[in-house]
Amino acid sequence: MGKFEHNLDVRYYETDQMGIVHHSNYIRYFECGRMAMLDEVGLPMHKIEETGIMLPIISVECRYKFPARLGDRLKIVTWFNELPRARFTVMSEVYNQDGQLLVEGSVSMGFIDSATRRPIRCPKTLSDLFAQYLNQ
Amino acid sequence: MGKFEHNLDVRYYETDQMGIVHHSNYIRYFECGRMAMLDEVGLPMHKIEETGIMLPIISVECRYKFPARLGDRLKIVTWFNELPRARFTVMSEVYNQDGQLLVEGSVSMGFIDSATRRPIRCPKTLSDLFAQYLNQ
Amino acid sequence: MGKFEHNLDVRYYETDQMGIVHHSNYIRYFECGRMAMLDEVGLPMHKIEETGIMLPIISVECRYKFPARLGDRLKIVTWFNELPRARFTVMSEVYNQDGQLLVEGSVSMGFIDSATRRPIRCPKTLSDLFAQYLNQ
Amino acid sequence: MGKFEHNLDVRYYETDQMGIVHHSNYIRYFECGRMAMLDEVGLPMHKIEETGIMLPIISVECRYKFPARLGDRLKIVTWFNELPRARFTVMSEVYNQDGQLLVEGSVSMGFIDSATRRPIRCPKTLSDLFAQYLNQ
Numbered sequence: 242m243g244k245f246e247h248n249l250d251v252r253y254y255e256t257d258q259m260g261i262v263h264h265s266n267y268i269r270y271f272e273c274g275r276m277a278m279l280d281e282v283g284l285p286m287h288k289i290e291e292t293g294i295m296l297p298i299i300s301v302e303c304r305y306k307f308p309a310r311l312g313d314r315l316k317i318v319t320w321f322n323e324l325p326r327a328r329f330t331v332m333s334e335v336y337n338q339d340g341q342l343l344v345e346g347s348v349s350m351g352f353i354d355s356a357t358r359r360p361i362r363c364p365k366t367l368s369d370l371f372a373q374y375l376n377q
Numbered sequence: 378m379g380k381f382e383h384n385l386d387v388r389y390y391e392t393d394q395m396g397i398v399h400h401s402n403y404i405r406y407f408e409c410g411r412m413a414m415l416d417e418v419g420l421p422m423h424k425i426e427e428t429g430i431m432l433p434i435i436s437v438e439c440r441y442k443f444p445a446r447l448g449d450r451l452k453i454v455t456w457f458n459e460l461p462r463a464r465f466t467v468m469s470e471v472y473n474q475d476g477q478l479l480v481e482g483s484v485s486m487g488f489i490d491s492a493t494r495r496p497i498r499c500p501k502t503l504s505d506l507f508a509q510y511l512n513q
Numbered sequence: 514m515g516k517f518e519h520n521l522d523v524r525y526y527e528t529d530q531m532g533i534v535h536h537s538n539y540i541r542y543f544e545c546g547r548m549a550m551l552d553e554v555g556l557p558m559h560k561i562e563e564t565g566i567m568l569p570i571i572s573v574e575c576r577y578k579f580p581a582r583l584g585d586r587l588k589i590v591t592w593f594n595e596l597p598r599a600r601f602t603v604m605s606e607v608y609n610q611d612g613q614l615l616v617e618g619s620v621s622m623g624f625i626d627s628a629t630r631r632p633i634r635c636p637k638t639l640s641d642l643f644a645q646y647l648n649q
Numbered sequence: 650m651g652k653f654e655h656n657l658d659v660r661y662y663e664t665d666q667m668g669i670v671h672h673s674n675y676i677r678y679f680e681c682g683r684m685a686m687l688d689e690v691g692l693p694m695h696k697i698e699e700t701g702i703m704l705p706i707i708s709v710e711c712r713y714k715f716p717a718r719l720g721d722r723l724k725i726v727t728w729f730n731e732l733p734r735a736r737f738t739v740m741s742e743v744y745n746q747d748g749q750l751l752v753e754g755s756v757s758m759g760f761i762d763s764a765t766r767r768p769i770r771c772p773k774t775l776s777d778l779f780a781q782y783l784n785q
Contacts, residue, residue: 250548252541252544252545252548253393253394253399253544253548253558254393254399254401254541254544256393256394257389257390257392257393257394258389258392258393258394258396258397258447258698259703259705260394261394261705263389263390264676264705264706264709265390265673265674265676265677265680266673268672268673268676268709269524269526269673272524272525272526272673273524276522276524276525285584286525286583286584287582287583287584288584290583290666295667297667297669297672297713297716298672298713299712299713300710300711300712300713301672301676301709301710301711301713302708302709302710302711303708303709303710304707304708305705305706305707305708305709308705310559311394311558311559311562312557312558312559312560346709386684388677388680388681388684389680389684389694390677390680394562395567395569397569400540400569400570400573401537401538401540401541401544402537404536404537404540404573405537405660405662408537408660408661408662409660412658412660412661421720422661422719422720423718423719423720424720426530426719431531433531433533433536433577433580434536434577435576435577436574436575436576436577437536437540437573437574437575437577437618438572438573438574438575439572439573439574440571440572441569441570441571441572441573444569446695447694447695447698448693448694448695448696482573525665525666525671526665526671526673528665528666529661529662529664529665529666530661530664530665530666530668530669530719532666533666535661535662537662583666
């Protein structure tokens with residue numbers, strides 16, 4: 242429990258002239274994994290934003306082990322080891338169809354009140370919900 | 378008068394595994410050319426949007442003659458043959474540093490009131506401004 | 514028979530500051546639909562390219578009816594009305610989860626020998642395969 | 650000496666529905682800064698690749714301080730504190746037109762022989778060239 246999986250196929254436009262997926266796209270794959278996690282938890286991002294909260298990114302780190310290529314079906318694994326407070330750190334791994342780890346990293350988000358654009362703590366309704374899915 | 382030029386370099390992430398700029402990026406280059414045109418006219422897009430108007434895209438067409446590659450410095454030529462009314466059609470051409478025509482096309486936009494999200498006619502202040510730059 | 518369907522979710526990074534999917538991304542959705550069609554036909558693009566053939570884009574046209582938004586699950590419908598010869602024209606439609614037509618368009622591709630980078634006719638093995646899937 | 654500056658304007662398609670530049674795009678801005686650095690050094694990336702060397706990305710880290718918005722003219726500052734050996738680490742900062750630091754980070758690349766796809770050390774011709782531009 243606590244690890245979420247999301248599959249996606251490499252898209253042609255995501256490749257570059259090295260013949261592999263451009264490194265910036267894994268940051269986007271991480272986001273796809275986080276969005277799918279929020280969907281599964283029952284709180285998709287567009288619903289969160291409708292409540293007047295935005296989650297801007299504070300930091301990203303990403304280590305590249307092995308390239309993805311066109312024709313690869315990727316598995317994005319997403320989880321979090323700590324409950325969100327002022328920030329929310331989410332871990333990500335990307336595997337190919339052979340189970341090979343391609344990329345791993347983490348992304349930290351903050352919480353912002355959309356109206357004031359000021360930082361807030363993670364609302365209790367969210368952190369209570371996330372508490373059920375903490376990776377342990 | 379009436380034709381606007383904007384230069385940009387091919388970016389690495391815009392190439393694909395054919396070793397050329399991915400075709401979807403020329404649609405984005407067209408946009409860069411239009412934005413630079415609006416800057417030159419003295420009415421950058423973010424200023425237009427601050428007045429409560431948005432310009433969603435209605436149609437795009439694009440013909441590809443010759444590929445752009447990494448290392449190319451591109452010239453985007455942008456102009457319009459008719460004043461904006463309910464819609465605004467902008468023509469675009471992309472050339473490389475050798476003066477070779479790579480891509481040509483056009484993009485039509487509408488005008489939307491941001492508050493109501495309803496279509497409006499092009500505001501007179503805008504069409505008066507554009508009238509000075511009509512390609513003839 | 515003859516129409517292929519592919520589902521995809523709007524990705525956060527595909528939205529723009531109008532709060533809708535940026536128009537350039539539908540060109541990429543079209544491509545996703547074409548790639549899924551090739552997969553279903555049993556001839557994925559990376560396999561085609563391994564045989565030394567590339568399919569560069571010759572023209573694109575796209576008409577935008579209604580915007581896609583974050584949270585939308587899109588259906589890409591893809592088909593072709595004529596067999597590939599010197600070029601291959603593929604039609605695309607994008608629908609949202611309510612069955613509303615968002616965008617329609619077409620993309621024409623050529624065939625290139627990867628080694629010589631010269632145009633060729635569509636190889637018979639490909640056109641024979643496609644003949645089974647012609648939309649009629 | 651040793652710090653390179655490159656200016657670029659925020660592009661419309663780089664914004665997201667938070668009304669700011671999507672976080673993944675700064676990874677691409679970093680790349681633009683690195684490519685401009687290579688141009689200035691006299692060794693543009695497409696020339697490096699023509700010699701049979703590719704520079705795949707090994708790791709990225711990025712800290713976000715303040716968002717970029719449409720209408721912003723950004724300055725990308727790029728430098729390196731150590732000469733390339735098995736890997737090459739490049740530092741990046743992104744500032745807006747008010748001199749405000751928006752994002753900072755670093756990217757590490759490896760060196761690969763294009764033919765064998767195997768890691769190599771940074772060729773001496775490259776490291777000798779870079780030695781003149783080391784940030785000190």
